[in-house]
Amino acid sequence: MVLASCGSSSKGGSGPTKPTSKSNATGLNIVPNEGGAIQGIKDESATKPTEGGSMTFALDAESTGGWCLAEAQLAIAGIQVARSLYDYLTVPDDKGGYQPDLATAVTPNSTYTSWTIKVRSGITFSDGTPLNAQVVADNLNAYRGKLATRSPLLFIFVFDDISNVTVVDPMTVRVDMKTPWASFPAHLYEYGRLGIMGERQLKDGKNCFKDMVGTGPFMFQGDWVPNDHLTVVKNPHYWRKDSFGQPLPYLDKITFRPVPDPTAMLNGFNSKAFDLGNTDDTTTVVPGLLPAVKSGAINLAVATSNPETAYTIFNTGIAPFNNILARKAFATAYDFTLYDKLRLDSLNVQASGPFGPGVLGYVADTGFPKYDLTAAKALVAQYKQTTGQDLKFTLSIPNDAASQQSAAVVQSMMQAAGMTMTLKPEEQSTEISDVIAGSYQAAAWRNHPGFDPDTQWVWWHCTSKPGQASAEPGSSAPNAPNVGPASADGPVGNNCDNAVNFSKFNDPEINKDLETGRVSTDPTARANAYQDLNKEFAKEVWEAWGYWSVWTMPYQTNVHGILGPNLPTPTDPNATTSGPHPYTGLSSGTDVSGLWKSS
Amino acid sequence: MRAALRRILQLAVVLLCVSFFSFGLLSLAPGDPVVAIVGFAAPSQLKAIGHQLHFDRPFLVQYWDWLTGFLHGNLGHQYFGPTGEQNVSTALGHALPVSLQLMAYAMILTILIAIPLGVLAAYKSGTVIDKIINTTAFGSIAMPDFALALVLSYWVGVKLHWLPSQGYEYPTHDFVSHLQHMALPALSLAVGQIAGYMRLLRSDMVATLQEDFILMAKAKGITNRRILWRHALRPSSLTLLTVAGLNVGALIGGTVVIEIIFQLPGMGLLLYTAITERQFVMLQSLVAVIAVGYVIVNVLIDTLYTILDPRLRHARAIA
Numbered sequence: 001m002v003l004a005s006c007g008s009s010s011k012g013g014s015g016p017t018k019p020t021s022k023s024n025a026t027g028l029n030i031v032p033n034e035g036g037a038i039q040g041i042k043d044e045s046a047t048k049p050t051e052g053g054s055m056t057f058a059l060d061a062e063s064t065g066g067w068c069l070a071e072a073q074l075a076i077a078g079i080q081v082a083r084s085l086y087d088y089l090t091v092p093d094d095k096g097g098y099q100p101d102l103a104t105a106v107t108p109n110s111t112y113t114s115w116t117i118k119v120r121s122g123i124t125f126s127d128g129t130p131l132n133a134q135v136v137a138d139n140l141n142a143y144r145g146k147l148a149t150r151s152p153l154l155f156i157f158v159f160d161d162i163s164n165v166t167v168v169d170p171m172t173v174r175v176d177m178k179t180p181w182a183s184f185p186a187h188l189y190e191y192g193r194l195g196i197m198g199e200r201q202l203k204d205g206k207n208c209f210k211d212m213v214g215t216g217p218f219m220f221q222g223d224w225v226p227n228d229h230l231t232v233v234k235n236p237h238y239w240r241k242d243s244f245g246q247p248l249p250y251l252d253k254i255t256f257r258p259v260p261d262p263t264a265m266l267n268g269f270n271s272k273a274f275d276l277g278n279t280d281d282t283t284t285v286v287p288g289l290l291p292a293v294k295s296g297a298i299n300l301a302v303a304t305s306n307p308e309t310a311y312t313i314f315n316t317g318i319a320p321f322n323n324i325l326a327r328k329a330f331a332t333a334y335d336f337t338l339y340d341k342l343r344l345d346s347l348n349v350q351a352s353g354p355f356g357p358g359v360l361g362y363v364a365d366t367g368f369p370k371y372d373l374t375a376a377k378a379l380v381a382q383y384k385q386t387t388g389q390d391l392k393f394t395l396s397i398p399n400d401a402a403s404q405q406s407a408a409v410v411q412s413m414m415q416a417a418g419m420t421m422t423l424k425p426e427e428q429s430t431e432i433s434d435v436i437a438g439s440y441q442a443a444a445w446r447n448h449p450g451f452d453p454d455t456q457w458v459w460w461h462c463t464s465k466p467g468q469a470s471a472e473p474g475s476s477a478p479n480a481p482n483v484g485p486a487s488a489d490g491p492v493g494n495n496c497d498n499a500v501n502f503s504k505f506n507d508p509e510i511n512k513d514l515e516t517g518r519v520s521t522d523p524t525a526r527a528n529a530y531q532d533l534n535k536e537f538a539k540e541v542w543e544a545w546g547y548w549s550v551w552t553m554p555y556q557t558n559v560h561g562i563l564g565p566n567l568p569t570p571t572d573p574n575a576t577t578s579g580p581h582p583y584t585g586l587s588s589g590t591d592v593s594g595l596w597k598s599s
Numbered sequence: 600m601r602a603a604l605r606r607i608l609q610l611a612v613v614l615l616c617v618s619f620f621s622f623g624l625l626s627l628a629p630g631d632p633v634v635a636i637v638g639f640a641a642p643s644q645l646k647a648i649g650h651q652l653h654f655d656r657p658f659l660v661q662y663w664d665w666l667t668g669f670l671h672g673n674l675g676h677q678y679f680g681p682t683g684e685q686n687v688s689t690a691l692g693h694a695l696p697v698s699l700q701l702m703a704y705a706m707i708l709t710i711l712i713a714i715p716l717g718v719l720a721a722y723k724s725g726t727v728i729d730k731i732i733n734t735t736a737f738g739s740i741a742m743p744d745f746a747l748a749l750v751l752s753y754w755v756g757v758k759l760h761w762l763p764s765q766g767y768e769y770p771t772h773d774f775v776s777h778l779q780h781m782a783l784p785a786l787s788l789a790v791g792q793i794a795g796y797m798r799l800l801r802s803d804m805v806a807t808l809q810e811d812f813i814l815m816a817k818a819k820g821i822t823n824r825r826i827l828w829r830h831a832l833r834p835s836s837l838t839l840l841t842v843a844g845l846n847v848g849a850l851i852g853g854t855v856v857i858e859i860i861f862q863l864p865g866m867g868l869l870l871y872t873a874i875t876e877r878q879f880v881m882l883q884s885l886v887a888v889i890a891v892g893y894v895i896v897n898v899l900i901d902t903l904y905t906i907l908d909p910r911l912r913h914a915r916a917i918a
Contacts, residue, residue, distance in 0.1 A: 064876050065638065065680035072680055073638035151681045153640040209683030225693045227872045228767065228864030257766070257862075264765055264862055271757045271764045426629060427875075433631035437642055499641035 040293075040301040040553075041562050045577065048244050049561060049596035054253035057592075058265055058277030062227050062258035066209025069195050070142040070152045070202075076278055076551070079192040080589030081256050084232050085126075086195025086214035089117060089136065089188040091567055092451065092583035096360060098185040099580050102131060102196055102215065104570040106188065112180040112519065117173045117188075120573065123239045125198035126212075126219040133167045139196050140165045140175065149203045157458045157500055158187065161518075180519040183526075186452035192588035215239065217249035217593035230256045240593065241574040242565050248575070250561070250596040269298060269554050275597070276555035276562070278589060280308070282347040283402055289554055299555050301562050305358025306450025306585030307548035309351045312395070313445040314543060317438055317495075317504035320393050325383040327541035329391060330442070331369040333376035333417035334410065334544065343406045344547070351545040353534040358585070359450040361517075361530025366538035368545060376417035392420040396434055396443035399425035403444065435502050446549060449587035453530045454518050461514045462506040464497035503543060509536040551586035558598045564591025610894045617890040618669070618883060622662045625879050635877035636678045648681050665883055674888075675880035677873075687881045690869055691888065697767060698865035701857070702850050704785035706843075709792040716793070717800030718827055721835075724805050732797065739794035745856040748787035752860060755783060765862040784861040788853050792846065796839060803835035837904060844900035847893055 063078030065071065067085070074082060090098040090106060100106060105118040123131040142150040144159035164176040175184070188194055198213030212220040217240070218232035233253050240248045257274070259265040262284035268274040269289060279285045292298040312330070320326035336350040352368055355361040369375075383391045397407045407423050414421040426434070434440045448456055496506040513533035517526050537543065555562060564582050565575030572579070575594075582591055633649040634640075640648070649655050653664070668675055674687035720732040756764025763780045770777040807813065808831055816826050855867030862868070866885065873882035 062872075064872075065636070066683050068680055068683060071637075071682060153637060153644050153681065157641075206682060206684050209679040210685070225864050226690070227868055228693075228862075259765075259862065261859070261862075264860070267752060267757045267764045268766075271760060273763060273766055427635075427877075430630040430634075432639065433634040433645070436634065436639065436645065499643070500639065 039304055040299055044560055045243070047560070049242070049246065049250050049594075050598060051246065051250045051596070052252055053250075053597040054255065055251055055275040055559065055595060055597060056273065057254055057256045058259045058268055058274040058279075059256055060258075060265070060277075060279050060281070061260050064226070067212050068150070068201070068208035069193060069197055070139075070147075070150045070155060072193075072209070073154060074193050076280075076587060076589055077256075077258060080278055080592075081230060081232075082195050083192055083216070083589050084218040084254060084256075084592045085212050085216040085220055086197065087123075087216050088192070088195055090185045091189055092186075092585075093567060094581040094584050096358075096452075098189060098452075099567045100570055101568060102136075103188070106185045108182070108184070112182045112184075112521065113177045115175045115177070115181075115184050116168070117175065119171045119173065120239075120568075121171055123215050124237055125200075125215050126235060127198055127200050129198055129200070129213075131196070131215055133169065133171050133173045135199055135202075136196060137165045137167045137173050138199060138202055140173070142197075142202055143194065147202065149205055150208070154458065154500065155190075157498070158190065158455075182519055182521045183452050183454035183517065186455055189451075190455060191449055191451055218254060227258060229258075232256070238593070239573055240565070240568065242594070243575050243577050245574075248565065249593040251592075254592060254595075269556075272556060274554075274556075275559050276553060276595075278551065278553055278586065280549045280551045282344050282550060285554070286347060286550075286552055287345045296557070299557060299559075301553040301555065301586070303551045303584065303586035305356070306583075306587060307356035307550060308446055308449040308587050309354050309356065310444075310446045310546040310549050311351065311354075312544040312546065313435065313443050314503055314541075315435075315438060315440050315442070316542065318441065319387075320383070320389070320391055321441060323383060323387065324541060325379050325386060326391055326393070327544070328369055329376050329379035329383060329417060329419060330414070331541050331544050332372045332379060333413050333419065335371045335373075335413055336547065337371070338413075339406075339409055340547070342409050348547040348550060351548050353537055353545060354448040354456065354543075355453060355530065355534055356450050356548045359453065360523075360527055361453045361534050363531050363534045366534050368538035369541065373417060380418040390420065391418070392422070393441040394422045394424045396424045396426060396431045396440045398428050398431060398444065407444065438502070438504065442544075445543075450585050451588075453533070454514070457514050457518060458498075458500060460498075460501055460505075460510055462496035462498050462501060462511055464495055464506060505540070505542045507536060507540060507542065509533070510542075553586055553590065559595065560598060561594035561596050562590060564594040606894075606898050610891065613890055613894050614887060615666075618666065618887045619662065621886045622665065622879075622883055623658070625882060626658050626661075628874075628877075630877050632877035632879055637681050651681075652678065665880060669884060669887055674884040677878055677881045687884045690881065691866075691885070694864060694866045694869040695888075697863055698851075698854050698858070698867060700770070701781060701784055701788065701854055701863060701865060702847075704781050705788040705792065705850065708785055708789040709796055712789070713793045713796035714800060714832070717797040718804060718832060720797065720801040721804030721808060721831075722823070722827060724801075724808075729801075733801075736794035736798050739790050740798075742791070744787050744791050744853050745860060747790055748784070748857050748860045751783045751787055765860075767863050780861075780863075784857050784863055787860075788850065788857050791853075792850070795846075796842070799842060800835060800839055803838050804831055807831045807835045840900055840903055844897045847896045851889055851893070 057080070059077035059080060061075055061077040063072065063074055063081065065073065067078065067082055069082060069086070072078060087102045089101060089103040091101045093099050102120055102123065103117050104120050107116045108114065117136060119131060119133055119136055125131065138147055141147040143152055143155040144162050145152050145156040161178045161181055162175055163178045166174045166176070168174050195214060201208055201211050201213040204211045210224060217235055217238045219235045220232055223231040231253060234249055234251065238248055242248055259268060262281045265277065265279060265281070266285050266288040269277070270292060286300070289298060289300060293300045314321035314327055316322050340346050340348055352364060353366045380391045395407060395410070397403045404423065404425050411421050411423060431443060435443050447459065496504050510533050513529040513536065516529035520526050520529065553562060563584065566577065566579035566581055568574065569579055631645070632654055633645050633652070637645070637648055653661065665675060674691065676684040677687055677690055678684050716732055720729045723729045752764045755761050762782050764783070766780055768776040768780045813826060813831060816830050851866070854865060855870055857863070858865045858867035859871055866889070870882065870885055873885060
């Protein structure tokens with residue numbers, strides 16, 4: 001999860017509109033759609049890759065916490081580096097499923113309360129130690145906070161439903177659950193954050209963040225200067241080969257360079273300082289590269305599905321957004337078409353919910369309020385009539401210029417509807433700590449990358465009883481209870497006991513849908529549950545959905561193998577032409593083992 | 600000996616003042632350092648980590664801890680997530696050489712260009728050449744170094760592909776590539792300095808060329824070149840030297856912006872990231888190291904005065 005880098009990702013409404021292809025001057029289709037594909041990549045499966053060489057990979061940020069994966073909270077830049085050094089027990093495929101990777105099988109019992117993981121044999125870590133059940137069990141225990149040397153934060157909440165991890169035999173691990181958990185294999189990837197570390201790294205107290213030991217296609221040999229570069233070198237003992245029988249990876253070296261300044265990234269690609277990179281910047285980088293893309297001077301891979309969602313997060317625990325009238329007024333006052341034109345070069349599409357095209361639970365029309373200035377004004381008046389207060393609030397935003405400019409556009413929209421929105425530009429860490437502490441009313445936010453919706457459980461699920469008012473942070477006086485319409489399953493509330501449900505809503509319908517999605521193995525039942533959840537979000541307007549953030553990968557014309565080779569199967573670790581195809585979203589980076597460079 | 604002691608005392612006072620005030624300012628800065636270090640967590644987890652890293656201690660206790668550590672050569676720690684830490688000296692070891700190289704190249708460029716131009720302008724005082732040099736200098740001083748850096752980066756780096764627009768290469772790895780990567784940053788930093796130094800030298804030289812000893816030299820039939828470079832330049836360089844010492848601060852300030860624009864992993868970029876990442880201990884140590892460096896450079900320049908101007912040496916000897 002990260003803050004919306006382009007400022008307020010507030011919301012208006014074009015809910016019923018199915019995302020349509022939106023082409024720019026290049027004719028390149030750059031918006032998410034349901035095709036589940038990736039654009040800008042040629043089929044090179046028949047071309048035998050060239051071995052050797054090196055590449056410079058531009059990242060949109062530095063991973064300031066390093067790569068002690070159990071503790072790190074990696075964004076895409078960090079995940080991209082992690083994917084070069086580590087492998088996972090499971091990996092996502094292009095069909096929305098998960099394929100075994102370091103595991104050869106991940107099998108549930110009949111009630112889904114226990115999962116057995118068979119570990120692939122013959123694999124060694126970069127320090128020469130073997131991969132076995134013990135190291136896998138230690139990793140899982142590290143992630144869930146049960147390994148003495150590690151102090152995970154968010155993963156404790158993610159894996160709260162695991163009761164026990166047991167080594168059954170040298171290559172088998174059993175994971176017992178507190179409740180049935182049918183979608184557990186998705187969590188063994190966890191957006192690319194759940195890499196399997198070697199014992200040396202796991203148990204290295206203060207150096208775990210920089211002593212990276214994995215089984216991945218590349219190895220770390222100590223060359224990391226934070227905020228400048230991190231270099232990885234070819235793992236000569238990597239366990240996979242390509243469909244031609246050539247050992248993977250092809251490159252000798254990759255240098256990752258963090259380039260947080262969009263202009264510097266754009267210049268780097270245009271001057272060919274970077275071979276490839278990751279960016280979702282549709283304000284500077286992507287628009288700036290489009291002329292070069294059009295002329296064929298550079299390529300641009302665009303993930304046309306499984307996007308991340310930019311939105312305005314509401315604190316429903318306090319006024320005014322503990323009142324649905326205020327939330328609806330915000331949503332209906334927001335004119336996304338204008339916002340997109342003014343701030344996003346008309347390159348983005350309005351989000352209808354937390355799940356973008358290609359994600360289970362995606363609904364084109366969730367019923368989310370549409371832009372309607374007259375309705376917004378009426379809601380503002382109704383709010384005043386009900387509460388006796390003018391509708392005033394503060395929007396917390398990052399204090400960079402782009403965010404402030406974006407927020408000013410939203411501010412004028414709210415003003416037009418009769419609301420008073422005060423901007424609170426602040427350091428990103430301050431904004432995050434305010435949201436964590438509940439000391440905010442609304443904030444620019446971005447989260448929910450397109451993977452299995454069960455991975456979002458941690459942000460929304462509550463176990464406490466809904467329908468009761470919560471107290472203002474730092475005050476003994478209770479807030480007014482949520483005055484919105486009750487859910488079919490009972491009254492909604494704002495007393496969630498989940499410490500990382502930053503919006504604080506407690507909606508029995510959402511709780512029930514999340515539980516169904518976690519327990520059920522029936523794809524239709526799961527899809528229905530998450531679609532219901534999506535609609536419930538829209539009905540209660542728990543958040544103001546903004547737009548789907550488009551992840552792209554610019555790459556020079558001599559760079560090939562962007563998506564990586566086909567995935568392994570339980571019986572064959574190597575890539576085969578008939579093997580499962582890799583995931584086509586770019587919100588968790590890409591498999592770098594298949595990258596190669598033509599002369 | 601007394602002079603050395605005086606300098607050490609001066610250094611201690613400067614260090615104490617600078618570090619105390621910067622520590623005070625940082626403690627007032629918005630942003631929770633724990634959140635900046637660990638990211639998302641439950642409030643109780645953040646509180647526990649803040650306690651573990653001593654961020655919940657009173658201001659004066661934190662300052663005293665840092666100061667006593669610094670005086671013992673311990674620059675404190677840079678934090679990576681809830682358990683990772685690394686001594687600040689490691690980051691400093693990477694960044695300081697880059698900034699020193701950048702400043703050195705900028706100074707070399709400045710001296711190589713400013714001195715001949717200043718001497719020429721003084722020699723041709725009042726002529727068209729003097730006016731052209733002066734007007735160019737005015738323009739250069741008026742242009743902020745970051746604006747020039749952006750223009751150079753875009754045109755020379757991105758459009759013309761003549762030199763790298765960003766990044767750094769270690770001199771030990773590929774010296775030619777290193778010089779190519781440092782050329783635009785050094786030039787961006789140097790242009791303003793060149794103009795300033797040149798104008799300063801010109802006015803000093805013009806005054807020196809009016810002195811009796813210059814007239815005497817001319818009467819002796821010494822060539823103009825020798826008079827300019829041997830007799831006039833040396834006494835005219837004292838102001839230049841003073842300004843060079845004082846300019847170290849401006850140069851350090853300039854490197855912060857230039858290093859960010861050209862993505863050079865030096866002290867400037869490190870300071871910037873320490874601020875944005877709320878690495879207060881690291882920031883404090885970096886500020887202190889810069890303050891110490893600034894004082895040392897100015898002590899060295901004071902020493903150079905006596906070498907350049909025999910009158911000062913004699914005056915001190917008599918005193």
